[in-house]
Amino acid sequence: MSIYFGSTGFIELKRDALNSEISTSINPADVNTTKKRFSVEKVNGSLITGDQIEIETTDGSNLELLANHSFPDLRKYIHIDDMGGIKLYNTFAAALAGEITDALTLTTPSSTKNILIRTRNTRFRPLAKITEFEITTTRDTVDITNLGSEFRKQYENGLISGQGTIQTIWQHRNFQNDTADFASPEFPVYLSQLLVRMQQGADFEGRFYVYHDPSQTTNSVWYQSMCVVTNVAINVPASGLVEARIEFITNGEIRLHNGVPPSFLLLENSDKILQEDGDGILLEDP
Numbered sequence: 001m002s003i004y005f006g007s008t009g010f011i012e013l014k015r016d017a018l019n020s021e022i023s024t025s026i027n028p029a030d031v032n033t034t035k036k037r038f039s040v041e042k043v044n045g046s047l048i049t050g051d052q053i054e055i056e057t058t059d060g061s062n063l064e065l066l067a068n069h070s071f072p073d074l075r076k077y078i079h080i081d082d083m084g085g086i087k088l089y090n091t092f093a094a095a096l097a098g099e100i101t102d103a104l105t106l107t108t109p110s111s112t113k114n115i116l117i118r119t120r121n122t123r124f125r126p127l128a129k130i131t132e133f134e135i136t137t138t139r140d141t142v143d144i145t146n147l148g149s150e151f152r153k154q155y156e157n158g159l160i161s162g163q164g165t166i167q168t169i170w171q172h173r174n175f176q177n178d179t180a181d182f183a184s185p186e187f188p189v190y191l192s193q194l195l196v197r198m199q200q201g202a203d204f205e206g207r208f209y210v211y212h213d214p215s216q217t218t219n220s221v222w223y224q225s226m227c228v229v230t231n232v233a234i235n236v237p238a239s240g241l242v243e244a245r246i247e248f249i250t251n252g253e254i255r256l257h258n259g260v261p262p263s264f265l266l267l268e269n270s271d272k273i274l275q276e277d278g279d280g281i282l283l284e285d286p
Helices: 092-097 189-195
Strands: 010-015 022-026 052-057 073-080 086-089 113-119 130-139 160-169 203-211 220-235 243-250 255-259
Touching: 010 130, 073 092, 086 092, 160 220, 189 203, 189 220, 189 243
Parallel strands: none
Antiparallel strands: 010 203, 022 113, 052 073, 052 113, 073 086, 130 160, 160 243, 203 220, 220 243, 220 255
């Protein structure tokens, strides 16, 4: 008889993309080349540190924002500071850290540039510092018992819903000498930020692995669904670890998979290689 331990379970998150693009402008006065940061209007409540964004000029002219970059658009990871300033980075991990030495060098535009901003969050990343999680699926029942019946009868095809909780050690970034559980993970603070994001909402796509054997990838079992964060509780004891408890509900279809987690063909910058219809190309596709 096989016995399974929870140590093989983990969670992967994929950030949701913006529901619509942001139309705004970059003014030369809002670009600080010394601090490698710039600011634009209309992004507060929509973008979060670690998002991969695409910036494009509306008239097709050169963007004139990134040094040695003579193109009308760019795609980079962002770090947003407490004042709403944005720094650009080549990698997700560097964007989370937000160090000025790793930020890309900016140039001051020659004039005001009208731009469109889109998010391009296409990759699942493991959630770090999980101590345990729980996911519950429920099917609604409808009483269809007739008058005079001796036994109650239920309609068996009621709506399916799900909910769950994630218990984590609270952390917002990797620090020097940290031992990383995964490469470029998401941190619990992201789910806290989702809950207070005003414009976009608190949704994410999750894979909840009940069992995963790294040495035999065909032997994985996981739930997958779009989810909405509904509650985040932070416990700060006088002596002990700071912990976070995240509650969520599912939003739409819940799928239970058994086998190999899907993988896509990726470019060097981790973006998917797309088909003509815009869908990613699965590695197992012919």
